[in-house]
Amino acid sequence: MFENLSDKLQNALKKLKGKGKLTEKDIDTAMREVRLSLLEADVNFKVVKDFIKSVKERSLGSEVMDSLTPGQQVVKIVHEELVNIMGKGESKLKFNPNDITYFMMCGLQGAGKTTATGKLARKLKKDGKRPLLVACDVYRPAAIKQLQVVGQSVDVPVFEMGDKTSPLTIAKEAIKQARKHGNDVVIIDTAGRLHIDDDLMDELVEIKNTVKPDEILLLLDAMTGQDAVKVAETFNSYLDITGVILTKVDGDARGGAALSIRNVVDKPIKFLSVGEKMDQLETFHPDRMASRILGMGDVLSIIEKAQDAFDEKQAMELQKKLKTQDFDLEDFLAQLQQMKNMGPLDELLEMIPGLGGNKKLKGLKVDEKEIVYTEAIIQSMTKKERINPSIINGSRRKRIAAGSGTTVQRVNALLKQYDEMRKMMKRFSTMGMGKKKGGFGGMRLPF
Amino acid sequence: MNKERKGFFAKLKEGLSKTKQNLTEQIESVIFQYKKIDDDFLDELEEVLITSDMGVETTMDIIDYIKEETKKRKLEDTLEIKNVIKEYLVNLLEENQEETVTDKQRVILVVGVNGVGKTTSIGKIAYRLKQSGKKVIVAAADTFRAAAVEQLKEWCTRAGVDIIASEQGSDPGAVVFDAIQAAKARKSDVLICDTAGRLHNKKNLMNELSKIFKILDKEFSEAHIDVYLVIDATTGQNGIVQAKLFKEAANINGMILTKLDGTAKGGIAFPIVNELKIPIKYVGVGEQIDDLQDFKAQDFVDAIFE
Numbered sequence: 001m002f003e004n005l006s007d008k009l010q011n012a013l014k015k016l017k018g019k020g021k022l023t024e025k026d027i028d029t030a031m032r033e034v035r036l037s038l039l040e041a042d043v044n045f046k047v048v049k050d051f052i053k054s055v056k057e058r059s060l061g062s063e064v065m066d067s068l069t070p071g072q073q074v075v076k077i078v079h080e081e082l083v084n085i086m087g088k089g090e091s092k093l094k095f096n097p098n099d100i101t102y103f104m105m106c107g108l109q110g111a112g113k114t115t116a117t118g119k120l121a122r123k124l125k126k127d128g129k130r131p132l133l134v135a136c137d138v139y140r141p142a143a144i145k146q147l148q149v150v151g152q153s154v155d156v157p158v159f160e161m162g163d164k165t166s167p168l169t170i171a172k173e174a175i176k177q178a179r180k181h182g183n184d185v186v187i188i189d190t191a192g193r194l195h196i197d198d199d200l201m202d203e204l205v206e207i208k209n210t211v212k213p214d215e216i217l218l219l220l221d222a223m224t225g226q227d228a229v230k231v232a233e234t235f236n237s238y239l240d241i242t243g244v245i246l247t248k249v250d251g252d253a254r255g256g257a258a259l260s261i262r263n264v265v266d267k268p269i270k271f272l273s274v275g276e277k278m279d280q281l282e283t284f285h286p287d288r289m290a291s292r293i294l295g296m297g298d299v300l301s302i303i304e305k306a307q308d309a310f311d312e313k314q315a316m317e318l319q320k321k322l323k324t325q326d327f328d329l330e331d332f333l334a335q336l337q338q339m340k341n342m343g344p345l346d347e348l349l350e351m352i353p354g355l356g357g358n359k360k361l362k363g364l365k366v367d368e369k370e371i372v373y374t375e376a377i378i379q380s381m382t383k384k385e386r387i388n389p390s391i392i393n394g395s396r397r398k399r400i401a402a403g404s405g406t407t408v409q410r411v412n413a414l415l416k417q418y419d420e421m422r423k424m425m426k427r428f429s430t431m432g433m434g435k436k437k438g439g440f441g442g443m444r445l446p447f
Numbered sequence: 448m449n450k451e452r453k454g455f456f457a458k459l460k461e462g463l464s465k466t467k468q469n470l471t472e473q474i475e476s477v478i479f480q481y482k483k484i485d486d487d488f489l490d491e492l493e494e495v496l497i498t499s500d501m502g503v504e505t506t507m508d509i510i511d512y513i514k515e516e517t518k519k520r521k522l523e524d525t526l527e528i529k530n531v532i533k534e535y536l537v538n539l540l541e542e543n544q545e546e547t548v549t550d551k552q553r554v555i556l557v558v559g560v561n562g563v564g565k566t567t568s569i570g571k572i573a574y575r576l577k578q579s580g581k582k583v584i585v586a587a588a589d590t591f592r593a594a595a596v597e598q599l600k601e602w603c604t605r606a607g608v609d610i611i612a613s614e615q616g617s618d619p620g621a622v623v624f625d626a627i628q629a630a631k632a633r634k635s636d637v638l639i640c641d642t643a644g645r646l647h648n649k650k651n652l653m654n655e656l657s658k659i660f661k662i663l664d665k666e667f668s669e670a671h672i673d674v675y676l677v678i679d680a681t682t683g684q685n686g687i688v689q690a691k692l693f694k695e696a697a698n699i700n701g702m703i704l705t706k707l708d709g710t711a712k713g714g715i716a717f718p719i720v721n722e723l724k725i726p727i728k729y730v731g732v733g734e735q736i737d738d739l740q741d742f743k744a745q746d747f748v749d750a751i752f753e
Contacts, residue, residue, distance in 0.1 A: 036503060039494075039497050039503070040502070042685070045497070045498040108681070109564065109734075110561070110562025110563055110679065111562060140734075141600075142595075142596075142597035143594070145593070145594035146594035146595075146598075147593075148594075153593075194709045195709070196709060221562065221679075223560070223682050223683060223686075224681045224683055225500040225711070225714070225715060226499065226500055226683065226714075227500075227681045227709070227711040228681070228683075231681070234710075248560070248561060248562070250646060251560065251646040252648045252685065252688060253685040254683075254684065256684075
């Protein structure tokens, strides 16, 4: 998400950066481009208007005009205003400290409710809760079945009563069930509905009045156009929602919805749902998002991802090995697998400051297959070979290539890389840098 | 749930009347605000069109057309502009319209991003074709999403057509291959293939789609193959990229515009037709099995502007 928008914005602002003095005309021209790129990114036109107005006003003020680097100042203002329209800080989920907590999920058809419900359940479970999923979509064929499959994959129970019972009754019964089984969070998955379908909207209101959810989360497709705001406004006026989960964020939509919602309905975006795997739910940080849009990178998210994926004990062991230069192909494999846990590599690359806007790196698709090959090659080696790769001679190479379904050239390339890496590490440790370089810091990775 | 069934045109109009309120009302408010056709008026109009999801490029084309026609016909009053826009849009849609005429066996491969209404649309198309006396087979090649096969089965039961399905997680190509054999053996008129929703920027998933298309192309070369992209009317500018990339992967030659019963304007359909010359084939206006209709340019634009 946001790639295209961030390209365009950066281009518009780049022209300002080099200048020692800015005229009103310079700013006007830049703002026109900014305006168009925001509109093209599906940002709500009212939001665009306000945004441009405040950026322009501030840009013409003394903080910019008197500055030695006025262009930089404008970028700073754009960043601040972006954060402003998206809301400040992350917005945490609200739990009921004394009783069962209820979440209600709602949204249009096909927004990704059921998938996101599964992801949320997984997250809660990971945080030590005992969630129960409730299948209240009695309209769409096989919706209940879908929730059951999703529930099973994250190992969370699903409560359902078939598709002949009214959603309200199901919700009521679910509460009883949760009490009986000691669940502390109940997530109600509702049917997708149009915001203008009064009957179905009233049904949600009834469920809301009965269950009194602690969170009413609206699921919104990141690819939605100008209609996004209208949908959010209507759901909000019926239900007084407590937050938004933006879905399908892994597409290449420019994310206009993300920039508009907070401003128009004054409700925070709580999560980004970024893929079809159950662990792909991210907390939304407006400030980090603004940095990403302006190509400033998002180091904090990388660190968090790393912390999430890396096992601390393993990391310590690895560090020790690096120092004593015992680093063998087994460790190499373990590292690769941890890297993979961090999510798609091109997503990570985007978050690295300076890389997001890098022309050369653009369109560079990191081929995840390369990692798969490397894994296969190492896995085709014997334990002995992994610990002491120097024994891998010609015939062993042939066997490994055949076993991994690759070629001898690939095996050679991998061994060479491994060799180089060891040399590099040796240099690091003699330079006394071994201490600082934990994790995968200075290594060349095989892709 | 059981509401009175309304005629299709009434429904389209009803659905689009929300669209109308947005688009026409906005256009009209600009028209009344400015009496004369000048640059300010056109600037304002430009904004209205962009915010109806029509995108910058198509909007510029419309504005250029208005400028030309204003000169040619010596128009002065802004009141006349609405018809000029309407005219442009109808022309645009009709230019790119083409009927499917074939006496071969037909295949319709239905593709799109997640959650646009592929499975629902297939249920409706199957029903329509069946009603018109065709023998239809549906292939459940969405083997990825949880319960997608069950959902399609339910639709096929409602439509009264055969389904070829495998288990979740099996190879979609294999399902399509089996379905082709079935279509040949049972001499079906139309084979409709469902596919898993996929984001167009996922390389592997798009490759998988190319593979499915190639299987159809190779194993069922005697058939007439249509590939329809399903676009959700609420989609913003991303719809253009979707259409571009799906076209590259599977040579789409038609579009199904869904969820027009909401407030979305479906404005994204215009730039897709304009820039990629992909005709709209069907429009979906509700969740019932008969809420899908052949696309007619004049009706569609009329419904927006009436």
